[in-house]
Amino acid sequence: MRQSAVLERALQLASDxxxxxxxxxxxxxxxxxxxxYLDATTDQQTIAGWFEHVPRANLGMRLDxxxxxVVDVDRHGKTDGVQTLKQLKDQGKQLPAATYIExxxxxxxxxxxxxxIELPIKRKIGLYPGIDMLADFVLIAPSVVNGSAYRAIEPMNEIATAPQWLLNDLLPSKRTNRTPAHATHIRKTWAGSVLDDLVTGTSEGSRNSYLTSLVGKLLRTGCQSATAYELLQLANDHLQPPLPDKEVNTIFKSIIKRI
Known part of the structure:
Protein backbone atom coordinates (compact mmCIF):
# COMPACT_ATOMS: atom_id res chain seq x y z
CA MET A 1 0.00 0.00 0.00
CA ARG A 2 1.39 3.42 -0.93
CA GLN A 3 2.02 5.65 2.05
CA SER A 4 -0.40 8.29 0.72
CA ALA A 5 -3.33 5.90 0.19
CA VAL A 6 -5.00 6.72 3.52
CA LEU A 7 -4.66 10.46 2.93
CA GLU A 8 -6.07 10.11 -0.59
CA ARG A 9 -9.09 8.25 0.78
CA ALA A 10 -9.56 10.82 3.54
CA LEU A 11 -9.53 13.71 1.09
CA GLN A 12 -11.94 11.93 -1.27
CA LEU A 13 -14.42 11.28 1.53
CA ALA A 14 -14.12 14.86 2.72
CA SER A 15 -14.85 16.13 -0.79
CA ASP A 16 -18.01 13.98 -0.70
CA TYR A 37 -14.49 11.29 16.22
CA LEU A 38 -15.52 14.60 17.79
CA ASP A 39 -12.62 16.15 15.86
CA ALA A 40 -13.89 14.78 12.55
CA THR A 41 -13.96 17.32 9.73
CA THR A 42 -14.33 17.75 6.00
CA ASP A 43 -11.74 20.55 5.91
CA GLN A 44 -9.07 19.29 3.55
CA GLN A 45 -6.32 21.51 4.91
CA THR A 46 -6.89 20.18 8.43
CA ILE A 47 -6.91 16.60 7.16
CA ALA A 48 -3.69 17.10 5.19
CA GLY A 49 -2.08 18.55 8.32
CA TRP A 50 -2.97 15.45 10.35
CA PHE A 51 -1.27 13.13 7.91
CA GLU A 52 1.71 15.42 7.48
CA HIS A 53 2.18 15.20 11.25
CA VAL A 54 1.43 11.44 11.47
CA PRO A 55 1.91 9.96 7.96
CA ARG A 56 1.00 6.41 9.00
CA ALA A 57 -2.21 7.34 10.83
CA ASN A 58 -5.28 5.17 10.43
CA LEU A 59 -8.54 6.65 9.16
CA GLY A 60 -11.87 6.97 10.95
CA MET A 61 -15.25 8.02 9.58
CA ARG A 62 -17.81 9.93 11.64
CA LEU A 63 -21.10 8.23 10.86
CA ASP A 64 -23.74 10.28 12.68
CA VAL A 70 -22.58 0.31 10.09
CA VAL A 71 -23.61 -3.26 10.81
CA ASP A 72 -20.48 -4.77 12.39
CA VAL A 73 -20.33 -8.55 11.84
CA ASP A 74 -17.77 -10.04 14.22
CA ARG A 75 -16.02 -13.34 13.53
CA HIS A 76 -13.18 -13.52 16.05
CA GLY A 77 -15.16 -14.04 19.28
CA LYS A 78 -17.11 -17.00 20.59
CA THR A 79 -20.03 -16.23 18.29
CA ASP A 80 -19.70 -16.13 14.51
CA GLY A 81 -21.72 -13.19 13.23
CA VAL A 82 -21.79 -14.63 9.71
CA GLN A 83 -23.75 -17.62 11.03
CA THR A 84 -26.15 -15.15 12.63
CA LEU A 85 -26.58 -13.49 9.22
CA LYS A 86 -27.61 -16.86 7.79
CA GLN A 87 -30.13 -17.36 10.59
CA LEU A 88 -31.55 -13.87 10.02
CA LYS A 89 -31.87 -14.65 6.32
CA ASP A 90 -33.91 -17.75 7.18
CA GLN A 91 -36.24 -15.42 9.11
CA GLY A 92 -36.66 -13.18 6.07
CA LYS A 93 -34.16 -10.63 7.35
CA GLN A 94 -31.42 -10.42 4.75
CA LEU A 95 -28.83 -7.66 4.63
CA PRO A 96 -28.62 -6.41 1.04
CA ALA A 97 -25.32 -7.30 -0.61
CA ALA A 98 -25.67 -4.36 -3.01
CA THR A 99 -24.20 -1.85 -0.60
CA TYR A 100 -20.68 -0.77 0.36
CA ILE A 101 -19.06 -3.48 2.51
CA GLU A 102 -15.60 -3.73 4.04
CA ILE A 117 -34.97 8.74 10.53
CA GLU A 118 -34.00 10.13 13.92
CA LEU A 119 -31.54 7.72 15.50
CA PRO A 120 -31.40 8.36 19.27
CA ILE A 121 -28.73 5.73 19.95
CA LYS A 122 -25.12 5.76 18.76
CA ARG A 123 -24.20 2.12 19.35
CA LYS A 124 -26.09 -1.11 19.93
CA ILE A 125 -23.72 -3.84 21.09
CA GLY A 126 -25.13 -7.32 20.64
CA LEU A 127 -28.05 -6.26 18.43
CA TYR A 128 -27.86 -9.89 17.31
CA PRO A 129 -25.36 -12.58 18.39
CA GLY A 130 -21.97 -11.53 17.03
CA ILE A 131 -23.41 -8.40 15.40
CA ASP A 132 -23.24 -4.81 16.62
CA MET A 133 -24.64 -1.59 15.19
CA LEU A 134 -22.41 1.50 15.00
CA ALA A 135 -23.76 4.97 14.32
CA ASP A 136 -21.07 7.16 15.87
CA PHE A 137 -17.77 6.25 14.18
CA VAL A 138 -15.89 3.40 12.53
CA LEU A 139 -12.36 2.58 11.36
CA ILE A 140 -12.28 2.28 7.58
CA ALA A 141 -10.11 1.09 4.68
CA PRO A 142 -7.26 1.29 3.98
CA SER A 143 -6.43 1.48 7.70
CA VAL A 144 -4.16 -1.22 9.13
CA VAL A 145 -4.42 -2.89 12.56
CA ASN A 146 -1.79 -5.35 13.78
CA GLY A 147 -0.33 -5.44 10.30
CA SER A 148 -3.61 -6.38 8.55
CA ALA A 149 -5.66 -3.98 6.45
CA TYR A 150 -9.34 -3.14 6.13
CA ARG A 151 -10.41 -3.57 2.51
CA ALA A 152 -13.47 -2.88 0.40
CA ILE A 153 -15.33 -5.96 -0.92
CA GLU A 154 -16.77 -4.10 -3.92
CA PRO A 155 -15.17 -0.65 -3.96
CA MET A 156 -17.60 0.73 -6.55
CA ASN A 157 -20.77 -0.18 -4.62
CA GLU A 158 -22.78 2.80 -3.39
CA ILE A 159 -24.12 2.88 0.15
CA ALA A 160 -27.68 1.53 0.19
CA THR A 161 -30.57 2.56 2.43
CA ALA A 162 -30.93 0.48 5.59
CA PRO A 163 -33.67 -2.17 5.31
CA GLN A 164 -36.78 -1.40 7.33
CA TRP A 165 -36.57 -4.62 9.34
CA LEU A 166 -33.13 -3.57 10.61
CA LEU A 167 -34.44 -0.20 11.78
CA ASN A 168 -37.43 -1.94 13.41
CA ASP A 169 -35.13 -4.25 15.35
CA LEU A 170 -32.84 -1.38 16.25
CA LEU A 171 -35.65 0.91 17.42
CA PRO A 172 -38.58 -1.32 18.42
CA SER A 173 -40.36 1.60 20.12
CA LYS A 174 -40.65 3.34 16.74
CA ARG A 175 -42.70 0.57 15.15
CA THR A 176 -46.16 1.47 13.98
CA ASN A 177 -48.59 0.32 16.68
CA ARG A 178 -52.15 -0.16 15.55
CA THR A 179 -54.43 -2.04 17.95
CA PRO A 180 -57.52 -3.65 16.36
CA ALA A 181 -60.69 -1.97 17.61
CA HIS A 182 -62.19 -5.26 18.86
CA ALA A 183 -59.13 -6.10 20.96
CA THR A 184 -60.43 -4.04 23.91
CA HIS A 185 -63.43 -6.42 24.20
CA ILE A 186 -61.28 -9.53 24.69
CA ARG A 187 -61.21 -10.81 28.29
CA LYS A 188 -57.79 -10.11 29.76
CA THR A 189 -55.96 -13.07 31.26
CA TRP A 190 -53.09 -13.01 33.77
CA ALA A 191 -50.66 -13.67 30.92
CA GLY A 192 -52.27 -10.81 29.04
CA SER A 193 -51.52 -8.48 31.95
CA VAL A 194 -47.88 -9.59 31.85
CA LEU A 195 -47.69 -8.75 28.17
CA ASP A 196 -49.27 -5.35 28.83
CA ASP A 197 -46.63 -4.69 31.49
CA LEU A 198 -43.92 -5.65 28.99
CA VAL A 199 -45.06 -3.03 26.50
CA THR A 200 -46.10 -0.27 28.93
CA GLY A 201 -42.65 0.21 30.47
CA THR A 202 -41.86 2.57 33.31
CA SER A 203 -40.10 5.80 34.22
CA GLU A 204 -36.32 6.15 34.41
CA GLY A 205 -36.17 5.94 38.21
CA SER A 206 -38.04 2.63 38.35
CA ARG A 207 -36.29 0.66 35.63
CA ASN A 208 -34.55 -1.88 37.88
CA SER A 209 -37.61 -2.75 39.96
CA TYR A 210 -39.79 -2.85 36.83
CA LEU A 211 -37.51 -5.30 35.01
CA THR A 212 -37.05 -7.42 38.14
CA SER A 213 -40.81 -7.75 38.57
CA LEU A 214 -41.35 -8.37 34.87
CA VAL A 215 -38.85 -11.20 34.50
CA GLY A 216 -40.36 -12.94 37.53
CA LYS A 217 -43.81 -12.74 35.94
CA LEU A 218 -42.50 -13.96 32.60
CA LEU A 219 -40.87 -17.03 34.15
CA ARG A 220 -44.09 -17.81 36.06
CA THR A 221 -45.91 -18.14 32.73
CA GLY A 222 -43.91 -21.36 32.26
CA CYS A 223 -41.97 -20.13 29.25
CA GLN A 224 -38.38 -21.21 28.70
CA SER A 225 -35.71 -19.09 30.38
CA ALA A 226 -34.32 -18.14 26.95
CA THR A 227 -37.75 -16.81 25.96
CA ALA A 228 -38.02 -14.81 29.18
CA TYR A 229 -34.57 -13.35 28.59
CA GLU A 230 -35.40 -12.24 25.04
CA LEU A 231 -38.64 -10.61 26.25
CA LEU A 232 -36.75 -8.91 29.07
CA GLN A 233 -34.34 -7.44 26.52
CA LEU A 234 -37.29 -6.31 24.40
CA ALA A 235 -38.87 -4.58 27.40
CA ASN A 236 -35.58 -2.89 28.23
CA ASP A 237 -35.25 -1.64 24.64
CA HIS A 238 -38.57 0.19 25.14
CA LEU A 239 -37.29 2.08 28.17
CA GLN A 240 -35.99 5.63 27.85
CA PRO A 241 -33.13 5.28 28.38
CA PRO A 242 -32.60 1.50 28.44
CA LEU A 243 -30.49 -0.02 31.20
CA PRO A 244 -27.00 -1.21 30.17
CA ASP A 245 -26.88 -4.88 29.12
CA LYS A 246 -24.71 -5.67 32.15
CA GLU A 247 -27.44 -4.52 34.55
CA VAL A 248 -30.16 -6.40 32.65
CA ASN A 249 -28.08 -9.58 32.81
CA THR A 250 -27.56 -9.11 36.55
CA ILE A 251 -31.31 -8.75 37.10
CA PHE A 252 -32.05 -11.86 35.06
CA LYS A 253 -29.43 -13.98 36.82
CA SER A 254 -30.63 -12.88 40.26
CA ILE A 255 -34.19 -14.00 39.52
CA ILE A 256 -33.13 -17.28 37.89
CA LYS A 257 -31.23 -18.21 41.07
CA ARG A 258 -34.41 -17.85 43.16
CA ILE A 259 -36.46 -20.21 41.00
Whole structure:
Protein backbone atom coordinates (compact mmCIF):
# COMPACT_ATOMS: atom_id res chain seq x y z
CA MET A 1 0.00 0.00 0.00
CA ARG A 2 1.39 3.42 -0.93
CA GLN A 3 2.02 5.65 2.05
CA SER A 4 -0.40 8.29 0.72
CA ALA A 5 -3.33 5.90 0.19
CA VAL A 6 -5.00 6.72 3.52
CA LEU A 7 -4.66 10.46 2.93
CA GLU A 8 -6.07 10.11 -0.59
CA ARG A 9 -9.09 8.25 0.78
CA ALA A 10 -9.56 10.82 3.54
CA LEU A 11 -9.53 13.71 1.09
CA GLN A 12 -11.94 11.93 -1.27
CA LEU A 13 -14.42 11.28 1.53
CA ALA A 14 -14.12 14.86 2.72
CA SER A 15 -14.85 16.13 -0.79
CA ASP A 16 -18.01 13.98 -0.70
CA UNK A 17 -19.08 15.66 2.53
CA UNK A 18 -18.15 12.82 4.91
CA UNK A 19 -16.26 13.89 8.03
CA UNK A 20 -13.12 11.92 8.90
CA UNK A 21 -10.53 11.86 11.67
CA UNK A 22 -7.22 10.07 12.42
CA UNK A 23 -6.33 7.10 14.62
CA UNK A 24 -2.91 6.19 16.00
CA UNK A 25 -0.98 4.09 13.42
CA UNK A 26 -1.73 0.35 13.40
CA UNK A 27 -4.44 0.73 16.06
CA UNK A 28 -8.00 1.77 16.92
CA UNK A 29 -6.81 4.43 19.39
CA UNK A 30 -7.41 8.13 18.60
CA UNK A 31 -4.32 10.32 18.32
CA UNK A 32 -2.91 11.58 21.59
CA UNK A 33 -4.49 14.86 22.77
CA UNK A 34 -7.31 14.47 20.25
CA UNK A 35 -11.05 14.02 20.86
CA UNK A 36 -11.42 11.13 18.45
CA TYR A 37 -14.49 11.29 16.22
CA LEU A 38 -15.52 14.60 17.79
CA ASP A 39 -12.62 16.15 15.86
CA ALA A 40 -13.89 14.78 12.55
CA THR A 41 -13.96 17.32 9.73
CA THR A 42 -14.33 17.75 6.00
CA ASP A 43 -11.74 20.55 5.91
CA GLN A 44 -9.07 19.29 3.55
CA GLN A 45 -6.32 21.51 4.91
CA THR A 46 -6.89 20.18 8.43
CA ILE A 47 -6.91 16.60 7.16
CA ALA A 48 -3.69 17.10 5.19
CA GLY A 49 -2.08 18.55 8.32
CA TRP A 50 -2.97 15.45 10.35
CA PHE A 51 -1.27 13.13 7.91
CA GLU A 52 1.71 15.42 7.48
CA HIS A 53 2.18 15.20 11.25
CA VAL A 54 1.43 11.44 11.47
CA PRO A 55 1.91 9.96 7.96
CA ARG A 56 1.00 6.41 9.00
CA ALA A 57 -2.21 7.34 10.83
CA ASN A 58 -5.28 5.17 10.43
CA LEU A 59 -8.54 6.65 9.16
CA GLY A 60 -11.87 6.97 10.95
CA MET A 61 -15.25 8.02 9.58
CA ARG A 62 -17.81 9.93 11.64
CA LEU A 63 -21.10 8.23 10.86
CA ASP A 64 -23.74 10.28 12.68
CA UNK A 65 -22.75 13.51 10.93
CA UNK A 66 -23.31 11.80 7.58
CA UNK A 67 -26.54 9.90 8.28
CA UNK A 68 -24.77 6.54 8.08
CA UNK A 69 -24.74 3.43 10.20
CA VAL A 70 -22.58 0.31 10.09
CA VAL A 71 -23.61 -3.26 10.81
CA ASP A 72 -20.48 -4.77 12.39
CA VAL A 73 -20.33 -8.55 11.84
CA ASP A 74 -17.77 -10.04 14.22
CA ARG A 75 -16.02 -13.34 13.53
CA HIS A 76 -13.18 -13.52 16.05
CA GLY A 77 -15.16 -14.04 19.28
CA LYS A 78 -17.11 -17.00 20.59
CA THR A 79 -20.03 -16.23 18.29
CA ASP A 80 -19.70 -16.13 14.51
CA GLY A 81 -21.72 -13.19 13.23
CA VAL A 82 -21.79 -14.63 9.71
CA GLN A 83 -23.75 -17.62 11.03
CA THR A 84 -26.15 -15.15 12.63
CA LEU A 85 -26.58 -13.49 9.22
CA LYS A 86 -27.61 -16.86 7.79
CA GLN A 87 -30.13 -17.36 10.59
CA LEU A 88 -31.55 -13.87 10.02
CA LYS A 89 -31.87 -14.65 6.32
CA ASP A 90 -33.91 -17.75 7.18
CA GLN A 91 -36.24 -15.42 9.11
CA GLY A 92 -36.66 -13.18 6.07
CA LYS A 93 -34.16 -10.63 7.35
CA GLN A 94 -31.42 -10.42 4.75
CA LEU A 95 -28.83 -7.66 4.63
CA PRO A 96 -28.62 -6.41 1.04
CA ALA A 97 -25.32 -7.30 -0.61
CA ALA A 98 -25.67 -4.36 -3.01
CA THR A 99 -24.20 -1.85 -0.60
CA TYR A 100 -20.68 -0.77 0.36
CA ILE A 101 -19.06 -3.48 2.51
CA GLU A 102 -15.60 -3.73 4.04
CA UNK A 103 -13.73 -6.75 5.34
CA UNK A 104 -12.00 -6.17 8.67
CA UNK A 105 -8.53 -7.47 9.63
CA UNK A 106 -10.17 -10.22 11.72
CA UNK A 107 -12.20 -11.42 8.72
CA UNK A 108 -15.34 -9.69 9.94
CA UNK A 109 -17.59 -7.49 7.83
CA UNK A 110 -18.78 -3.89 7.97
CA UNK A 111 -22.04 -3.23 6.06
CA UNK A 112 -22.58 0.51 5.45
CA UNK A 113 -26.13 1.91 5.20
CA UNK A 114 -27.89 5.25 4.94
CA UNK A 115 -30.87 6.09 7.11
CA UNK A 116 -33.36 8.97 7.09
CA ILE A 117 -34.97 8.74 10.53
CA GLU A 118 -34.00 10.13 13.92
CA LEU A 119 -31.54 7.72 15.50
CA PRO A 120 -31.40 8.36 19.27
CA ILE A 121 -28.73 5.73 19.95
CA LYS A 122 -25.12 5.76 18.76
CA ARG A 123 -24.20 2.12 19.35
CA LYS A 124 -26.09 -1.11 19.93
CA ILE A 125 -23.72 -3.84 21.09
CA GLY A 126 -25.13 -7.32 20.64
CA LEU A 127 -28.05 -6.26 18.43
CA TYR A 128 -27.86 -9.89 17.31
CA PRO A 129 -25.36 -12.58 18.39
CA GLY A 130 -21.97 -11.53 17.03
CA ILE A 131 -23.41 -8.40 15.40
CA ASP A 132 -23.24 -4.81 16.62
CA MET A 133 -24.64 -1.59 15.19
CA LEU A 134 -22.41 1.50 15.00
CA ALA A 135 -23.76 4.97 14.32
CA ASP A 136 -21.07 7.16 15.87
CA PHE A 137 -17.77 6.25 14.18
CA VAL A 138 -15.89 3.40 12.53
CA LEU A 139 -12.36 2.58 11.36
CA ILE A 140 -12.28 2.28 7.58
CA ALA A 141 -10.11 1.09 4.68
CA PRO A 142 -7.26 1.29 3.98
CA SER A 143 -6.43 1.48 7.70
CA VAL A 144 -4.16 -1.22 9.13
CA VAL A 145 -4.42 -2.89 12.56
CA ASN A 146 -1.79 -5.35 13.78
CA GLY A 147 -0.33 -5.44 10.30
CA SER A 148 -3.61 -6.38 8.55
CA ALA A 149 -5.66 -3.98 6.45
CA TYR A 150 -9.34 -3.14 6.13
CA ARG A 151 -10.41 -3.57 2.51
CA ALA A 152 -13.47 -2.88 0.40
CA ILE A 153 -15.33 -5.96 -0.92
CA GLU A 154 -16.77 -4.10 -3.92
CA PRO A 155 -15.17 -0.65 -3.96
CA MET A 156 -17.60 0.73 -6.55
CA ASN A 157 -20.77 -0.18 -4.62
CA GLU A 158 -22.78 2.80 -3.39
CA ILE A 159 -24.12 2.88 0.15
CA ALA A 160 -27.68 1.53 0.19
CA THR A 161 -30.57 2.56 2.43
CA ALA A 162 -30.93 0.48 5.59
CA PRO A 163 -33.67 -2.17 5.31
CA GLN A 164 -36.78 -1.40 7.33
CA TRP A 165 -36.57 -4.62 9.34
CA LEU A 166 -33.13 -3.57 10.61
CA LEU A 167 -34.44 -0.20 11.78
CA ASN A 168 -37.43 -1.94 13.41
CA ASP A 169 -35.13 -4.25 15.35
CA LEU A 170 -32.84 -1.38 16.25
CA LEU A 171 -35.65 0.91 17.42
CA PRO A 172 -38.58 -1.32 18.42
CA SER A 173 -40.36 1.60 20.12
CA LYS A 174 -40.65 3.34 16.74
CA ARG A 175 -42.70 0.57 15.15
CA THR A 176 -46.16 1.47 13.98
CA ASN A 177 -48.59 0.32 16.68
CA ARG A 178 -52.15 -0.16 15.55
CA THR A 179 -54.43 -2.04 17.95
CA PRO A 180 -57.52 -3.65 16.36
CA ALA A 181 -60.69 -1.97 17.61
CA HIS A 182 -62.19 -5.26 18.86
CA ALA A 183 -59.13 -6.10 20.96
CA THR A 184 -60.43 -4.04 23.91
CA HIS A 185 -63.43 -6.42 24.20
CA ILE A 186 -61.28 -9.53 24.69
CA ARG A 187 -61.21 -10.81 28.29
CA LYS A 188 -57.79 -10.11 29.76
CA THR A 189 -55.96 -13.07 31.26
CA TRP A 190 -53.09 -13.01 33.77
CA ALA A 191 -50.66 -13.67 30.92
CA GLY A 192 -52.27 -10.81 29.04
CA SER A 193 -51.52 -8.48 31.95
CA VAL A 194 -47.88 -9.59 31.85
CA LEU A 195 -47.69 -8.75 28.17
CA ASP A 196 -49.27 -5.35 28.83
CA ASP A 197 -46.63 -4.69 31.49
CA LEU A 198 -43.92 -5.65 28.99
CA VAL A 199 -45.06 -3.03 26.50
CA THR A 200 -46.10 -0.27 28.93
CA GLY A 201 -42.65 0.21 30.47
CA THR A 202 -41.86 2.57 33.31
CA SER A 203 -40.10 5.80 34.22
CA GLU A 204 -36.32 6.15 34.41
CA GLY A 205 -36.17 5.94 38.21
CA SER A 206 -38.04 2.63 38.35
CA ARG A 207 -36.29 0.66 35.63
CA ASN A 208 -34.55 -1.88 37.88
CA SER A 209 -37.61 -2.75 39.96
CA TYR A 210 -39.79 -2.85 36.83
CA LEU A 211 -37.51 -5.30 35.01
CA THR A 212 -37.05 -7.42 38.14
CA SER A 213 -40.81 -7.75 38.57
CA LEU A 214 -41.35 -8.37 34.87
CA VAL A 215 -38.85 -11.20 34.50
CA GLY A 216 -40.36 -12.94 37.53
CA LYS A 217 -43.81 -12.74 35.94
CA LEU A 218 -42.50 -13.96 32.60
CA LEU A 219 -40.87 -17.03 34.15
CA ARG A 220 -44.09 -17.81 36.06
CA THR A 221 -45.91 -18.14 32.73
CA GLY A 222 -43.91 -21.36 32.26
CA CYS A 223 -41.97 -20.13 29.25
CA GLN A 224 -38.38 -21.21 28.70
CA SER A 225 -35.71 -19.09 30.38
CA ALA A 226 -34.32 -18.14 26.95
CA THR A 227 -37.75 -16.81 25.96
CA ALA A 228 -38.02 -14.81 29.18
CA TYR A 229 -34.57 -13.35 28.59
CA GLU A 230 -35.40 -12.24 25.04
CA LEU A 231 -38.64 -10.61 26.25
CA LEU A 232 -36.75 -8.91 29.07
CA GLN A 233 -34.34 -7.44 26.52
CA LEU A 234 -37.29 -6.31 24.40
CA ALA A 235 -38.87 -4.58 27.40
CA ASN A 236 -35.58 -2.89 28.23
CA ASP A 237 -35.25 -1.64 24.64
CA HIS A 238 -38.57 0.19 25.14
CA LEU A 239 -37.29 2.08 28.17
CA GLN A 240 -35.99 5.63 27.85
CA PRO A 241 -33.13 5.28 28.38
CA PRO A 242 -32.60 1.50 28.44
CA LEU A 243 -30.49 -0.02 31.20
CA PRO A 244 -27.00 -1.21 30.17
CA ASP A 245 -26.88 -4.88 29.12
CA LYS A 246 -24.71 -5.67 32.15
CA GLU A 247 -27.44 -4.52 34.55
CA VAL A 248 -30.16 -6.40 32.65
CA ASN A 249 -28.08 -9.58 32.81
CA THR A 250 -27.56 -9.11 36.55
CA ILE A 251 -31.31 -8.75 37.10
CA PHE A 252 -32.05 -11.86 35.06
CA LYS A 253 -29.43 -13.98 36.82
CA SER A 254 -30.63 -12.88 40.26
CA ILE A 255 -34.19 -14.00 39.52
CA ILE A 256 -33.13 -17.28 37.89
CA LYS A 257 -31.23 -18.21 41.07
CA ARG A 258 -34.41 -17.85 43.16
CA ILE A 259 -36.46 -20.21 41.00
Missing amino acids: GIAVFPFTPDSKVPLKNSRG ASGLL QTPNNGLHYFFKYN
